[in-house]
Amino acid sequence: MFSIGEAYDAFMGRWSRRLAPLLVQFAAVADGDYVLDVGSGTGSLTVAVAAVAPTSRIVGVDLSASYVAVARQRHQSDRVQFEVGDAQHLQFGEAMFDATLSLLILNFVPDPEKALNEMARVTRSGGTIAAAVWDYGGEMEMLRAFWDEAIALTSDADAKDERHMRFSRKGDLAELWRTQHLKDVFETALIIETPFVSFDDYWSPFLAQQGPAGAHVATLSPHHREQLRLRLRRRLLGDRPDGPVMLRARAWAVRGTVSRRH
Numbered sequence: 001m002f003s004i005g006e007a008y009d010a011f012m013g014r015w016s017r018r019l020a021p022l023l024v025q026f027a028a029v030a031d032g033d034y035v036l037d038v039g040s041g042t043g044s045l046t047v048a049v050a051a052v053a054p055t056s057r058i059v060g061v062d063l064s065a066s067y068v069a070v071a072r073q074r075h076q077s078d079r080v081q082f083e084v085g086d087a088q089h090l091q092f093g094e095a096m097f098d099a100t101l102s103l104l105i106l107n108f109v110p111d112p113e114k115a116l117n118e119m120a121r122v123t124r125s126g127g128t129i130a131a132a133v134w135d136y137g138g139e140m141e142m143l144r145a146f147w148d149e150a151i152a153l154t155s156d157a158d159a160k161d162e163r164h165m166r167f168s169r170k171g172d173l174a175e176l177w178r179t180q181h182l183k184d185v186f187e188t189a190l191i192i193e194t195p196f197v198s199f200d201d202y203w204s205p206f207l208a209q210q211g212p213a214g215a216h217v218a219t220l221s222p223h224h225r226e227q228l229r230l231r232l233r234r235r236l237l238g239d240r241p242d243g244p245v246m247l248r249a250r251a252w253a254v255r256g257t258v259s260r261r262h
Contacts, residue, residue, distance in 0.1 A: 020048035039105030043071035137163030182256030
């Protein structure tokens with residue numbers, strides 16, 4: 001039986017591990033920087049920072065104690081620490097960090113403006129704040145396929161489709177960054193591909209009730225769940241036997257520089 005953290009890792013961790021190095025590169029994290037990872041999950045972004053910045057110190061903060069427990073177990077280093085904390089109320093002093101990063105969580109934060117304000121508060125003047133969110137309505141094929149077929153099966157699923165989430169469209173994150181008076185704001189697309197060894201490798205993580213998609217699967221009757229599984233299998237495999245599947249994903253990423261204290 002998976003813990004919540006392990007279930008998340010099976011569902012989204014394989015994607016975040018591939019996306020994280022691209023965000024670190026985009027944010028131009030320098031070796032020796034003191035870095036904060038907001039919404040660190042099971043540690044994908046923190047580890048990506050540590051890999052390219054071997055003398056840096058990194059702090060990962062996540063609201064989920066289960067995620068933090070998995071991260072601590074998997075990523076033990078004197079330079080890395082993980083703490084339970086709320087992005088909207090960061091327990092750090094002003095201007096502590098050289099860079100503050102956030103991967104795939106801002107759209108789930110109840111008050112993202114407050115979270116970004118906190119990220120700016122704890123980042124030094126001239127420091128970088130960067131984040132990324134999936135393009136749920138476009139090229140995040142794992143979830144786009146899921147929601148297209150879920151809606152075709154039961155139209156009320158449309159209200160749950162993650163394409164309605166904030167910051168998932170081009171320009172959304174950049175607009176948020178500008179509201180916080182960050183300068184040199186720049187947004188770009190980060191694109192990755194992720195392999196699945198079989199259709200079950202794609203489908204089974206949805207059964208662990210992770211994210212809006214997993215929560216939707218949990219509400220379905222056994223009949224509708226099986227119908228959704230078959231629809232997705234046809235979509236991804238067509239008429240061919242079970243085998244590997246490669247899916248593409250695009251995230252929108254933004255960075256900006258702190259120009260004043262909050």
